[in-house]
Each structure stands twice: as C-alpha cells, then as structure tokens.
Amino acid sequence: MEAQAVEREGGMNGLEKLVLREGGWSAEVYLYGGHVTSWKSSQGEELLFLSSKALFEPPKAIRGGIPICFPQFSNLGSQQGHGFARNRLWALDAHPQLDPPPNATAAFVDLILSPSPSPSHDDFKAYPHSFEYRLRVQLGPAGLLTLTSRVRNTNSDGKPFSFTFAYHTYFSVSDISEVRVEGLETLDYLDNLQDRSRFTEQGDAITFEGELDRIYLEAPRKIAILDHEKNRTFLVVKDGLPDAVVWNPWDKKAKAMSDFGDEEYKHMVCVEAAAIEDPVTLKPTEEWTGRLQLSLVPNTHVGGSLDVPNAL
Numbered sequence: 001m002e003a004q005a006v007e008r009e010g011g012m013n014g015l016e017k018l019v020l021r022e023g024g025w026s027a028e029v030y031l032y033g034g035h036v037t038s039w040k041s042s043q044g045e046e047l048l049f050l051s052s053k054a055l056f057e058p059p060k061a062i063r064g065g066i067p068i069c070f071p072q073f074s075n076l077g078s079q080q081g082h083g084f085a086r087n088r089l090w091a092l093d094a095h096p097q098l099d100p101p102p103n104a105t106a107a108f109v110d111l112i113l114s115p116s117p118s119p120s121h122d123d124f125k126a127y128p129h130s131f132e133y134r135l136r137v138q139l140g141p142a143g144l145l146t147l148t149s150r151v152r153n154t155n156s157d158g159k160p161f162s163f164t165f166a167y168h169t170y171f172s173v174s175d176i177s178e179v180r181v182e183g184l185e186t187l188d189y190l191d192n193l194q195d196r197s198r199f200t201e202q203g204d205a206i207t208f209e210g211e212l213d214r215i216y217l218e219a220p221r222k223i224a225i226l227d228h229e230k231n232r233t234f235l236v237v238k239d240g241l242p243d244a245v246v247w248n249p250w251d252k253k254a255k256a257m258s259d260f261g262d263e264e265y266k267h268m269v270c271v272e273a274a275a276i277e278d279p280v281t282l283k284p285t286e287e288w289t290g291r292l293q294l295s296l297v298p299n300t301h302v303g304g305s306l307d308v309p310n311a312l
C-alpha cells in the first residue's frame with residue numbers, strides 16, 4: 001500500500017524505486033532487494049553510505065544502504081552468502097497486515113517478498129519452505145526511519161523452519177578513524193576474522209584502526225554511532241533482533257571488492273541489527289517480527305537520555 005507522501009520513480013538501470021518524503025526528510029526504497037538505498041535529512045544530507053561502484057544489476061546485491069540478509073546471514077548455512085532476499089524483486093504489498101501508523105504524517109510503503117516459488121525453482125530447492133515476508137519502510141517525524149519485517153510460516157506440511165537475519169545498514173561517516181560505536185562494550189562477540197572464535201569486548205567503545213568484522217551477542221536494544229567530526233550520532237534501536245554485527249573492510253578487502261571504491265572504507269561503517277547465534281524458528285502459522293529504527297541526534301552517548309520510540 002502506498003501512502004500519499006510516496007512516489008514511484010524509475011531508479012538506476014530502470015529498476016523501480018519508491019521515494020518517501022516527510023517533513024523535508026526523504027528515503028528511497030528499491031523493489032529490487034526491498035532495499036533502502038537513501039535516507040536524507042531535511043538539510044539534504046545523505047546519511048546512508050552507498051558505494052559509487054554499486055552495481056544495481058540483478059542478481060548482484062546493491063553495495064550500500066540497507067540490504068536485507070534473509071534467510072541466512074553470511075555463509076552460516078547452505079544458501080548463497082547473506083541469503084537471497086537482497087537479490088530478489090519484491091512487490092508492493094496489496095494486502096498489508098499492519099495497521100497504518102498512528103502518526104498520520106508518516107510516509108510508509110508495504111512490500112512483500114514474492115511468495116515462495118514453485119518446487120522447481122532454485123530458491124525453493126535451497127530453502128524448501130513456504131513463507132510470507134512483509135516489510136514496511138516508514139519515514140516519520142524528525143526523520144525517524146523504521147523498517148519492520150514480518151515473516152510467517154505458511155508451510156502446509158506442518159514443518160517448522162529456521163532462519164538467520166540481518167539489516168545490514170551501511171552508515172555514512174566523515175572519517176572512520178574518528179568514529180566510536182557505543183553500547184557493545186563488555187559483550188561477547190564472535191570474530192569473523194578468527195574463525196568466529198568467541199571473545200569479550202574490552203574497550204569502552206569500538207573504534208577502528210583496521211579491518212573489523214564481529215558478531216556481538218545479545219546486544220542491547222540501543223546502539224550509538226558517534227561521528228565527532230560531524231558532531232552527530234546515529235541511534236540504532238532494534239527489537240526482535242538480539243545480535244549486532246559491526247563491519248568495516250578496511251583497505252585490503254576494499255580493494256578486493258569490485259563494487260566498492262578503494263578508499264570508500266574511510267567513509268562508512270556497517271552496524272547490523274541481527275538474529276544470528278540463535279536462529280529464529282517458526283512453526284506453521286507462527287510469525288516473527290524484527291524491527292529497526294534509525295534516528296539522528298546531536299552527539300550523544302548511548303547512556304544518555306535518548307528519546308527512543310516504543311518497543312514492539
């Protein structure tokens with residue numbers, strides 16, 4: 001369903017996108033991947049990182065914005081890396097099952113990942129389950145960007161299924177060496193650069209001096225990304241998503257990625273709200289909801305009094 005402040009436009013390479021506008025802010029969502037590629041402040045400043053080399057060429061995932069990793073995070077299973085949702089064409093959801101937001105000024109769009117394909121389709125062979133995946137992207141007052149994912153098991157064979165998941169958000173930052181991620185201190189993490197061995201975070205914040213690729217376990221609901229140079233903080237609020245991934249490829253890996261500029265690692269950081277260590281398991285008719293809320297606040301530490309909208 002499209003609210004009034006939403007327009008359908010042609011995007012890169014003829015791929016369709018939806019543009020949400022609210023109070024001078026805007027966000028863009030491609031049907032390809034159900035992928036948010038832009039979130040701009042009322043000053044017109046882009047807040048998400050999108051690579052200048054992003055391809056917008058199916059079946060390659062778009063490098064930047066907010067890819068959706070489903071039904072598998074990374075290579076944790078037999079699926080393609082980060083699952084198939086980010087490189088499928090989603091559709092507008094004609095029958096959204098969420099009520100319109102109570103705030104009448106919010107712009108929102110409801111998408112659905114095409115219902116499970118026939119048994120002969122490669123996706124079904126890789127993930128032989130019937131599901132409905134509905135995504136609402138909403139832009140509210142003061143630019144609050146909310147992504148709500150709802151996955152329902154529609155298997156008629158009585159079988160449960162499991163998945164891992166991440167909102168793989170790429171944030172735009174002025175200079176990665178000046179960035180602090182707060183809220184993950186003292187947590188256990190799995191280090192993707194060391195065979196996912198388990199460690200405990202020792203620092204009082206995460207800072208970046210080289211490649212970093214970690215899955216923080218049972219992370220708190222709020223995580224802050226402080227950008228000193230810009231004097232601003234991104235606030236990530238997650239519900240239904242216990243874990244958090246922090247990733248920066250740094251110079252060597254940046255050079256090895258064909259859809260990423262050699263120097264672009266300096267201006268991005270991924271902080272991903274995720275469900276990884278304990279996969280989500282749904283019995284038939286059961287539904288899971290995972291919600292991500294992004295907002296921008298003046299430089300604030302995560303312990304401070306931040307205005308966080310209600311939980312699920």
Ligand SMILES: O=P(O)(O)OC[C@H]1O[C@@H](O)[C@H](O)[C@@H](O)[C@@H]1O
Nearest residue numbers: 074081082168192213214245247
């Ligand atoms: O290149 P991809 O498939 O988009 O993945 C990018 C990165 O995604 C992160 O979530 C992973 O932790 C990294 O290991 C990975 O390199």
